[in-house]
Amino acid sequence: MMTLADMIERKTPPGPWEEGDNIPWDDPEFSERMLAEHLSQSHHLASRKREKIDQHIAWIHETVLRRKPARVLDLACGPGLYTGRLARLGCECVGIDFAPAALAHARAAAEREGLSCTYVQADVREADFGAGHDLVMMLSGQFNVFTRDAARRILAKARAALAPGGAVLLEPQRFETVRGEGQARTSSWYTVAGAGLFSDRAHLVCQEDFWDEPSRTKTQRYHVVDAETARVTRHVLSAVAYTEDELRRLLAETGFEGVEVHPSLIGAPDADDPWNLAVVARTP
Ligand SMILES: C[S@@+](CC[C@H](N)C(=O)[O-])C[C@H]1O[C@@H](n2cnc3c(N)ncnc32)[C@H](O)[C@@H]1O
Numbered sequence: 001m002m003t004l005a006d007m008i009e010r011k012t013p014p015g016p017w018e019e020g021d022n023i024p025w026d027d028p029e030f031s032e033r034m035l036a037e038h039l040s041q042s043h044h045l046a047s048r049k050r051e052k053i054d055q056h057i058a059w060i061h062e063t064v065l066r067r068k069p070a071r072v073l074d075l076a077c078g079p080g081l082y083t084g085r086l087a088r089l090g091c092e093c094v095g096i097d098f099a100p101a102a103l104a105h106a107r108a109a110a111e112r113e114g115l116s117c118t119y120v121q122a123d124v125r126e127a128d129f130g131a132g133h134d135l136v137m138m139l140s141g142q143f144n145v146f147t148r149d150a151a152r153r154i155l156a157k158a159r160a161a162l163a164p165g166g167a168v169l170l171e172p173q174r175f176e177t178v179r180g181e182g183q184a185r186t187s188s189w190y191t192v193a194g195a196g197l198f199s200d201r202a203h204l205v206c207q208e209d210f211w212d213e214p215s216r217t218k219t220q221r222y223h224v225v226d227a228e229t230a231r232v233t234r235h236v237l238s239a240v241a242y243t244e245d246e247l248r249r250l251l252a253e254t255g256f257e258g259v260e261v262h263p264s265l266i267g268a269p270d271a272d273d274p275w276n277l278a279v280v281a282r283t284p
Helices: 004-008 028-039 050-064 081-088 100-113 148-161 175-183 244-253
Strands: 071-075 092-097 117-121 133-138 162-170 187-192 203-212 217-226 232-240 257-262 278-282
Touching (some): 004 217, 050 133, 050 162, 081 092, 081 100, 081 117, 148 162, 148 244, 175 203, 175 217
Parallel strands (some): 071 092, 092 117
Antiparallel strands (some): 162 278
């Protein structure tokens, strides 16, 4: 258990992935609280708002799937907001995620509407991706949060799980997005009187951002201090800043060809989302 003394003596800057590798998506209580953020229509964090997801799906269906019914594997699918829509367009979808509340929501929606969606609760770094998919996708900047080695293994598994001519679709954060957040070296704090994302009790959240130039990695560290007990919980998230060249190289090295880099998941520059890219590559 961490104390305020541990917090004061913290290592600064922490090395990338040294103190942890993500916020606790897979913790059941955190996952319940995060589900409300996914479904919120007041911000684009966790998941985008409904209209934006509709636009993304229209582009994926038209440009990536070429309007054909397809077998789709969504890695880090969250509450199934993309898989559900693709299933309504005739796709057969599998979603993998390790957040229990998000998956429960996705399963309930699929059951309610009789959608062809299967959900697997697993860490995408360890999960079996199956075979014969026409599209494997990883959206919402998740590709950046894995170490370069883990990201390469995920791509290699995706390649092996695709049918001939199948496509991978990544929505990585742009190089400038990740570097900008890291280099800002923000150090900020806020208090929550009742329930917040990190706790359902009154608490203080201290956030620090760091940039590691040699590995081109941003690290975001949160210390959450419980108001009553002063107990401290730490969550640390690192993200790689990929250049377009590095992404193209990585995809070529993992067996993909025909790499296309688009300015957003609607295929054109999107004023609502200047932070991410859409990258499509196909198997030979
Ligand atoms: C920002 S949300 C995006 C969810 C969904 N793709 C969307 O756009 O609505 C990130 C998701 O990645 C999942 N995730 C993060 N790391 C993961 C891992 N190692 N294995 C499985 N899921 C993971 C989280 O549980 C969360 O649901």
